[in-house]
Amino acid sequence: DTAVSQTPKYLVTQMGNDKSIKCEQNLGHDTMYWYKQDSKKFLKIMFSYNNKELIINETVPNRFSPKSPDKAHLNLHINSLELGDSAVYFCASSQAINSYNSPLHFGNGTRLTVT
Amino acid sequence: AQSVAQPEDQVNVAEGNPLTVKCTYSVSGNPYLFWYVQYPNRGLQFLLKYITGDNLVKGSYGFEAEFNKSQTSFHLKKPSALVSDSALYFCAVRDTNYQLIWGAGTKLIIKP
Secondary structure (H helix, E strand, O other): OOOEEEEOOEEEEOOOOOEEEEEEEOOOOOEEEEEEEOOOOOEEEEEEEEOOEEEEEOOOOOOEEEEEEEOOEEEEEEOOOOHHHOEEEEEEEEOOOOOOOOOOEEOOOEEEEEO | OOEEEOOOOEEEEEOOOOEEEOOEEEOOOOOOEEEEEEOOOOOEEEEEEEOOOOOEEEOHHHOEEEEEOOOOEEEEEEOOOOHHHOEEEEEEEEOOOOOEEEOOOEEEEEEO
16 A cells, blocks of 8 residues: 555646645644755755644745645645746655654655746 | 755666665754655655664665754765665755755766
């Protein structure tokens, strides 16, 4: 069973379009995250949610809007896509937001290409 | 400032030789350290962590890491490298707000 699953795996779209990426975890974790990995493989946190509440909102354009309908799901909607949004987006989860020793569990990523 | 450094962009090792991937950190308070591996077109996988206790931590796939407080290091090691160990390795540390600070990653290439 896949612990953290995100769809789609690949997303190719044109500038200006709106797209969504979905994420689900079946680990019973309280906390979920969205990360962006750029072409140089740097990881940058975008958002984190704890029990459906937004905890971290890093400096991300407001074209990016996360939504958490329940603690097992965290979706990412992106409006007015730009070339610079091309990257791999990872969803992750962990047991609790205030735990020092909980590792993150990652999905396999969504490769977004904006043309 | 709290930070993680992986000084090597790439490490090349012959199969069967020991490998080391370096990581140093700077954090306020006690360090909570992690290593993750990323295979091509996959998400990151947790390898091992240091929380407290024994300075030598054992993890998945035969990897281990040595915590050195005086050198603020947490180097990843394996006694005998496999070609299948070729991947991207990330070191991370929890900051005082529980957030993970990530290193830039080290590409490990194991040559047959």
